[in-house]
Amino acid sequence: MLEIRNLHARIAEDGTEIIRGLNLTVKAGEVAAIMGPNGSGKSTLSYILSGREDYEVTEGDILYNGESILELDPSERAAKGIFLAFQYPVEIPGVATMQFLKVALNEQRKYRGEDELSTPDFIRRVKEAAAKLQINPDMLKRPLNVGFSGGEKKRAEILQMALLEPKLCVLDETDSGLDIDALKIVSDGVNALRSPDRAVIVITHYQRLLEYIVPDSVHVLYKGQIIKSGDKSLALDLEANGYADIIDAAA
Amino acid sequence: MNMQTAITMTAAETALVDAYTAQIGELPGEGAVLSARDTLLANLRQQGLPTRRVESWHYTDLRALLRAVPAFDPTAFAEKVDPLVPGSSVLSVLNGKADTKNLPAGINVRSYAESLIDGVAAADLIERDQDDVIGRINGSFVRDGFEIEVPEGTELEQPVEFQLVQSAGQSHSRFPVTFGANTKATIIERHLSVSDAASLVTVVSDLILDEGAEITWIILQQQGASDSHLAQVNFDLGTNAKLRLFVINAGGKLVRQEVHGVTTGEGADFKLRGINLLGGDTHTDVTFTLGHDVPNTTSTEVLRNVLFDRAKGVFQGQIRVAPDAQKTDAKMACNTLLLSDDADFSAKPELEIFADDVQCGHGATVIDINPTHLYYLRARGIPENKARAMLVNAFVDEIVEELEDEGLIETLETIIAAWLEKHA
Numbered sequence: 001m002l003e004i005r006n007l008h009a010r011i012a013e014d015g016t017e018i019i020r021g022l023n024l025t026v027k028a029g030e031v032a033a034i035m036g037p038n039g040s041g042k043s044t045l046s047y048i049l050s051g052r053e054d055y056e057v058t059e060g061d062i063l064y065n066g067e068s069i070l071e072l073d074p075s076e077r078a079a080k081g082i083f084l085a086f087q088y089p090v091e092i093p094g095v096a097t098m099q100f101l102k103v104a105l106n107e108q109r110k111y112r113g114e115d116e117l118s119t120p121d122f123i124r125r126v127k128e129a130a131a132k133l134q135i136n137p138d139m140l141k142r143p144l145n146v147g148f149s150g151g152e153k154k155r156a157e158i159l160q161m162a163l164l165e166p167k168l169c170v171l172d173e174t175d176s177g178l179d180i181d182a183l184k185i186v187s188d189g190v191n192a193l194r195s196p197d198r199a200v201i202v203i204t205h206y207q208r209l210l211e212y213i214v215p216d217s218v219h220v221l222y223k224g225q226i227i228k229s230g231d232k233s234l235a236l237d238l239e240a241n242g243y244a245d246i247i248d249a250a251a
Numbered sequence: 252m253n254m255q256t257a258i259t260m261t262a263a264e265t266a267l268v269d270a271y272t273a274q275i276g277e278l279p280g281e282g283a284v285l286s287a288r289d290t291l292l293a294n295l296r297q298q299g300l301p302t303r304r305v306e307s308w309h310y311t312d313l314r315a316l317l318r319a320v321p322a323f324d325p326t327a328f329a330e331k332v333d334p335l336v337p338g339s340s341v342l343s344v345l346n347g348k349a350d351t352k353n354l355p356a357g358i359n360v361r362s363y364a365e366s367l368i369d370g371v372a373a374a375d376l377i378e379r380d381q382d383d384v385i386g387r388i389n390g391s392f393v394r395d396g397f398e399i400e401v402p403e404g405t406e407l408e409q410p411v412e413f414q415l416v417q418s419a420g421q422s423h424s425r426f427p428v429t430f431g432a433n434t435k436a437t438i439i440e441r442h443l444s445v446s447d448a449a450s451l452v453t454v455v456s457d458l459i460l461d462e463g464a465e466i467t468w469i470i471l472q473q474q475g476a477s478d479s480h481l482a483q484v485n486f487d488l489g490t491n492a493k494l495r496l497f498v499i500n501a502g503g504k505l506v507r508q509e510v511h512g513v514t515t516g517e518g519a520d521f522k523l524r525g526i527n528l529l530g531g532d533t534h535t536d537v538t539f540t541l542g543h544d545v546p547n548t549t550s551t552e553v554l555r556n557v558l559f560d561r562a563k564g565v566f567q568g569q570i571r572v573a574p575d576a577q578k579t580d581a582k583m584a585c586n587t588l589l590l591s592d593d594a595d596f597s598a599k600p601e602l603e604i605f606a607d608d609v610q611c612g613h614g615a616t617v618i619d620i621n622p623t624h625l626y627y628l629r630a631r632g633i634p635e636n637k638a639r640a641m642l643v644n645a646f647v648d649e650i651v652e653e654l655e656d657e658g659l660i661e662t663l664e665t666i667i668a669a670w671l672e673k674h675a
Binding site: 050051052053073074075078079084086089090092093094095100103104107108111143160164 | 623624626627628629630631632633634635637638641642644645646648649
């Protein structure tokens, strides 16, 4: 589903290279965890996948279902099924949450040549998805993410993901700022979306999230490269021994 | 004021003086009304239109900007349109002429022409001060409008809509409205243009709110791209009176909307909410003055301006606090979204505070679309142009939402969205 080949990327504004020859393949149905110390390029990778224009790809390619997505803008990538759950969801005053959800859903459908959802159908879908994530309906009456607690924002991200039904989900530190109860609810939300035709990339610092969302593969990102890949036992190793041994071995 | 007599009159000044000579036999009113008109016109002729050397017109050099004045056009045709809010009582002024058929019940209404004819209007035809060019032009030429009194204790369920429809030429209208004690009402002052021909429209509304009156007054200005619109609202707030004034400018080539008020009773509260949607070559000026004349009165003013193309915008806001007006609380904010390198906006706040126990503040911001907001919306599949429109809409929608009337909010949102779609 996703194949990243020798990717090099830098910050557009100052030219700082962050991703330095990254290779990664994630298959349909796979849950891949990306771990790594601070500053290794994890969030940058998620932004580049979503098409954020603050970063420039200088070398290599990103293939999604066999096609390069480098020339696609963020809305086209989203409509093709790439979803990034943000580490820090953005508060947008004046944009009603329900209106935002409806426009996003229908714009994606329009891009794919599907009919727009009727309002009753849309409302029913939102209500069902919100109930599963234990989201208070009052929250949806507020402007997008405005005044949401950290946990509410993360749940709202998973709600968007459930409604938009993407094919490739990228979760950027979705566990940060969550208490145990919220972590469980969010993980259940993600697990409910696991399916043979959908891939999930979980970016995290901690093994804890991976107890709830059990990965098929684990990759260690360091200085913009994947330096080691393994199965879920790799995450346990890292938890027990830290990154130092792996970094030394790769050097 | 510029004390020099204009040496050479501009085309617009000449046109105004000539129009007066041509029109005076047609305009309603004699005696005191006529002599008040003569005085105002003589002042106009002597002073000329104001230039940037006149402080209150510094950012709107009317003499340079008002290039031409269209002649009165007695053949121009305009008709009533559906009200903004279904069920409203419509009082229409079509090309400057009040339509007095089917006047609403429950309030006292008569045409302003009647007031001019019986001479009551003579007291209105004065200048606020020597810079009051709008009062001067309007008072010289005023032909019609509506005079209204809302009796004490009346609560109007449905809005009253003053509907000014202009197709060509000039119109000069006046709306003196007295809201009796403990009245509640929503008034919509709506300015429409139904042709591409250039028009000159002046309008003066004089509002008196007696004790405990709670009034929402909405000005929706949607004139044509070649129209000049000079408007003034004057208000006087009695004890515990509340006035919410919404000003939405979404049209016109040369627009000046003045708002002048005083609080004369304790507990009075005033809110100004303004949305300026400025595109093309418009020059739009909102000039506001408020005198907190007695203790314990409050006001807030919030303006949201969106500029495209080569639009120019101006906000002048002056708050005066009288020496014994203790516990005044006044806050003014002017926020501008500049979406073109060729657009510009000037904001001039002025606070004149002569009391010591007051809270007064003002702030002005100029911003562009927040790139992080834009990215977030796009990352959810919303194309860039649509995402931009949503964010611009969000910027002004916070003001509209304050109306707290679902039907009205939806109607205004539709108008704003349509304007943005056309200009973005």
